[in-house]
Amino acid sequence: MNTRTCTIYIGTLEVLRNRRRFQQIKMKRRQWLRLLLTVLIVIFSISFVVQMYIYSVGNYIKSKPMKYARRLQRNTPTRGVLIVTNYRSGSSFVGELFNQHPNVFYTYEPLVPVDLQNMTSIVDTLRSTLSCNFRNLTEDNSEIDKLKWTGQKCVMNNICFRTRTKELCSERFCAAPISCAKCRRVETHELNSICESKAISATKVIRLRSLSILETLMQDKKMDLKILHLIRDPRGIASSRKKLNNYNDMVGTCARMYNNVNLSLIKQPEWLKGRYKLIRYEDVAINPIKMVEKIYDFVGLDMTDSIRKWIHINTQGEISISKDARLKKMFMRRRKLIRIKYQQFKQLVLSDAYTTVRYSNATWQSWRKELNNSDTDAIQTQCKDVMKLFGYNLLHPETKQLVDFRILNPLASFDERTLTV
Known part of the structure; x- marks a missing residue:
């Protein structure tokens, strides 16, 4: 092979080598461009999704501001509602008005596992419940041990009466949510989280003997607590208790009602002003929608169509x-x-x-058929002052007043602002 031929061959190889190098460089550029384009598309997609999520959450919060009020405003006091009443006074219905509201976390009788002789324990339990700071229920609690089967269920669920709180019967916890069956234990952090997602924490108690116990709790600047004091005609309470074979006399019950109202509406301490409301069970039974609107207005809740429907179903039988x-x-x-x-x-x-x-408009007077003359006389004698204070007319069994509903209405007009002892 002569020199000229070698030169041409070498030149051709060099050209081919340069072309191949150029193609490799070109391919690498294309790969980098594709990668850069892919990255940009991913970034744009993530940005779009995040913006849409923020937009949708913003609109949802605007449409339901109360539900996220506590979550967005951590520095504001915890809003709580405490329903205070006596045994068999219609408190299950009033409590359920809060349980049914979408902006409320409702708990039922948190004082069941508490030593009622220990005032500090009572206040601490109510504070932790109403401030969404639940604690573990342990088996070494002597008060829970006294409750036997009920206490075992409290420990097993980590909360007493879980079936009374609708969020704790949801699909998140129960395999059969409608019947609140096959439910797993609710952990403490889950209780706190669900409670904090609501605007208000509400609870109902029948074991609180005196409102004066609540003074330190009401003065806590971290709490924005309001009290609903539910009362009922002592004759209606007695009739309801007799059905459960749990009735002796009404002296203690009436004394408690009198003392609590005397403290809240007559003496009117500063820590209760504007944060206490007295309601009669009979008024709720006769005109439920109007009374529920007043209750919701007092605690800062809106009436919803679903609540109206629930009230209609539960007061019309x-x-x-x-x-x-x-x-x-x-x-x-x-x-x-x-x-x-x-x-x-x-x-x-x-x-x-x-x-x-219930057929609520008829239920509030059912005691007139269920109590005998001697029981009616005894209750009216024991609770005469309380009945007069709250606008409950005395009926005389020797006449037809007790059985003939046309003769005398046992319920007089009532305005808590005009109470005098």
Whole structure:
């Protein structure tokens, strides 16, 4: 091979080598461009998704500001509502008005596992409940041990009466949410988290003997607490207790009602002013929508269509097995034992001492048929001052006043602003 041929061959190889190098460089550039484009698309997509999420959350918060009020304003005092009443005074219905509201976390009787002789323990329990700072219920609690089976359920669920709090019967915790069955234990951090997501924490107690115990709690600047004091005609309370064979006399009950109202509305201490409201069960039963609007206005809640519907169902004697956990459980248990029809079950529910479903306009006077003359006389003698104070007319059994509803209405007009002792 001569020199000229070698030169041409070498030159050709060099050209091919340069072309290949150029193509490799070009390919690498294309790869980098594709990678850069992919990165830009990903960044743009993430940015778009984040912006849409922020926009949607912003709109949701605007549409339901109360639900996220506590979450967005950590420095504001915790809003709490404490329903104080006596045993068999209609408090389950009033408490359920808060349980049904979407902006409320409601708990039922938190003082059950508490030593009622220990005032500090009572206040601490109410503070932790109403400030969404729940604590573990441990098996070494002597008060829980006294409750036997109820206490075991409290420890097992880490909260007492979980079926009374609708959020704790949801699909998040229960395999059968409608009947609140097959539920796992609720951890303390979960209780606190759910409670904090609501605008208000509410609870109902029948074991609080005196409102004066609450003074330190009401003066806590970290708490924005309001008290609903529910009272009922002593004759109605006695009649309801007799159905459960849990009635002796009304002296202690009436004394407690009198002392609490004397403190809150007559003496009017500074720590209760503007934060206490007295309501009569009978007024709620006769005109539920109007009274519930007043209650919600006092605590800072809005009335919703779903609440109106719930009130109508539960005050007109209507029942919905598919939507009520307790009723469904009760119905299925009865069906297993005996063949029972819906109408028979409805009458059974309406006669149940613990149901919130009533013909409310008739129920508040049912004691007139259920109490005998001697019981009525005894209660009116024991509770004469309290009944006069709250606008409950005395009926005289020797006449037809007790059985003839046309003769005398046992309920007089009432305005807490005009109370005098």
